[in-house]
Amino acid sequence: MNLLNLPASALCVLIGPPGSGKSTLAARYPDTWRVCLDFYRGLATGHEDDQSATPVAAEIQALLLDARLSRGLTTLVDSTNLLPHVRAGLIARARYWQRPVAAVLFDVPLDVAEAQNASRERVVPRHVVRELHQLLPTVDQLRAEGFGTVYLASEMPATANAPR
């Protein structure tokens, strides 16, 4: 299963604000391909949005990332990944293991992200969606950071990223 034609053994970084569709796309792939800070915060505390568990969630994510990349297993990072230093850390791990690195940029308009966020089970405060939406990088920026392939959610066929 490889809807995006990801290169083999790739690290694929999903980038987008809450409500932009990252987890919906990740759900089209096998569960084991996905690492996700929200999920690990939830495992640690019972609440995916409990930011006090971000450090432990980041440690779990880093361990699983290395475990998978070392084995050449395709891995999707289902977190916002909107901060350049977070993306740099992920690219560094892919480089260390000599794996190709791809990005999916969820370039959805703010009103769409807000509406989709409002329709979710766990609604993120609106101002947070707005602030994070402003951090969306450009394709050129992502290429300059070292992403070999950049997919745009806006250019994906509807069947690839719509909820099932």
Ligand SMILES: Nc1ncnc2c1ncn2[C@@H]1O[C@H](COP(=O)(O)OP(=O)(O)O)[C@@H](O)[C@H]1O
């Ligand atoms: N392409 C799409 N078309 C319509 N609804 C979508 C699409 N992608 C996601 N959604 C809906 O938007 C909401 C947020 O999507 P989600 O994948 O949870 O976003 P994220 O993981 O980026 O926060 C969900 O209810 C999901 O069903």
Ligand SMILES: [Mg+2]
């Ligand atoms: Mg999500």
